[in-house]
Amino acid sequence: MNQLLELFWIFLKVNLLSTSGPASVGLLYHEVVGKLVTEGQFVQAVGLSSVLPGSDALQLAMYIGYGVAGIPGGFVALIASILPPTVIILGVTVVLHRLRREAWLSNFIEGLTPAISVLMLFVAWKIFQKGGSTGWEGWGIGVVSLIAMFMNAPARIVVIVAGLMGIFFLR
Amino acid sequence: MSETKASIWFRLLWMFLKVNILSPSGPASVGFLYEEAVGKVMSEERFVEAVGFSNVLPGSEALKLAMFVGFSAGGIPGVFAALLGAILPPTVLMLIVAALLQRFQHEDWLTGFVAGMSPAVAALIVVVAWELFRAGSRRKIDRRVALIALLSAIAFWFEFPSPLVLLGAGILGVILFGKRGFK
Numbered sequence: 001m002n003q004l005l006e007l008f009w010i011f012l013k014v015n016l017l018s019t020s021g022p023a024s025v026g027l028l029y030h031e032v033v034g035k036l037v038t039e040g041q042f043v044q045a046v047g048l049s050s051v052l053p054g055s056d057a058l059q060l061a062m063y064i065g066y067g068v069a070g071i072p073g074g075f076v077a078l079i080a081s082i083l084p085p086t087v088i089i090l091g092v093t094v095v096l097h098r099l100r101r102e103a104w105l106s107n108f109i110e111g112l113t114p115a116i117s118v119l120m121l122f123v124a125w126k127i128f129q130k131g132g133s134t135g136w137e138g139w140g141i142g143v144v145s146l147i148a149m150f151m152n153a154p155a156r157i158v159v160i161v162a163g164l165m166g167i168f169f170l171r
Numbered sequence: 172m173s174e175t176k177a178s179i180w181f182r183l184l185w186m187f188l189k190v191n192i193l194s195p196s197g198p199a200s201v202g203f204l205y206e207e208a209v210g211k212v213m214s215e216e217r218f219v220e221a222v223g224f225s226n227v228l229p230g231s232e233a234l235k236l237a238m239f240v241g242f243s244a245g246g247i248p249g250v251f252a253a254l255l256g257a258i259l260p261p262t263v264l265m266l267i268v269a270a271l272l273q274r275f276q277h278e279d280w281l282t283g284f285v286a287g288m289s290p291a292v293a294a295l296i297v298v299v300a301w302e303l304f305r306a307g308s309r310r311k312i313d314r315r316v317a318l319i320a321l322l323s324a325i326a327f328w329f330e331f332p333s334p335l336v337l338l339g340a341g342i343l344g345v346i347l348f349g350k351r352g353f354k
Contacts, residue, residue, distance in 0.1 A: 111344015166287015
């Protein structure tokens, strides 16, 4: 029961502080890795949710919830993730036209964005390091994936190919 | 409105089921959704407005976009139809995959797969961070943005709790960007 409450609180917090699915990865990493899931599980979750169709943030949440507390954990993570945006949208549609003129809100978001980007760089580095494959094979896969994605290769193909490379070179 | 209300809700549900089965991620779904929704259930203007708001408010942007579209097409019940359509496909898929994977957790090939995936996942996060950074500051990356980035880098380096750092960065944004006034 405590675990479920903890999951609920974590996903509520993460979804209140990040403006988009992909941006939540950095924050989520800090909140769950080492406490509720292992590094390996987290990488699996991020990889899988970018491979499967549908909102990746929700899948990430559910996978982590499931890993921690089974089916109930998955649902708790899901509900905590959809609650903040739902309540906010229902509220905002009512005061939509007023909010548009609120400069402080967009300033807040503009300040938030560079910090989120920096956080994600830290997380990327940790995931790379603790993935264990920091030999030339790991760097090779990382650099090639980075180039491929900057040239607009679909992320899910890149992640699958990298995983397959891992089966051959990294065991 | 020529259609009955119930048929609009059904259409919304179906539309979001389709979009969420076909697109791999939140941001990718915007393109699909545009084709499905604009001109049929809402105007181009309202769609652009919905995209703008989903980027600013907290929470998963794909969901917020879905709910905005649902709201303009079918009011509050439309919001829930859209929400249901958007969360059903990932929920079902993820539960199946998660259940399967737990079973294979200690297989050798899966360890290799995850080890190979780690550098690619790290690279993916770097790419998303870069895109966020570029999209977040619509103007040129000026000193204020660099200052916030630098300060948060220092804070993360010394392992400050990340929610506090993010809150601080947002507040700093209100202070720093507030001075330039309305634009």
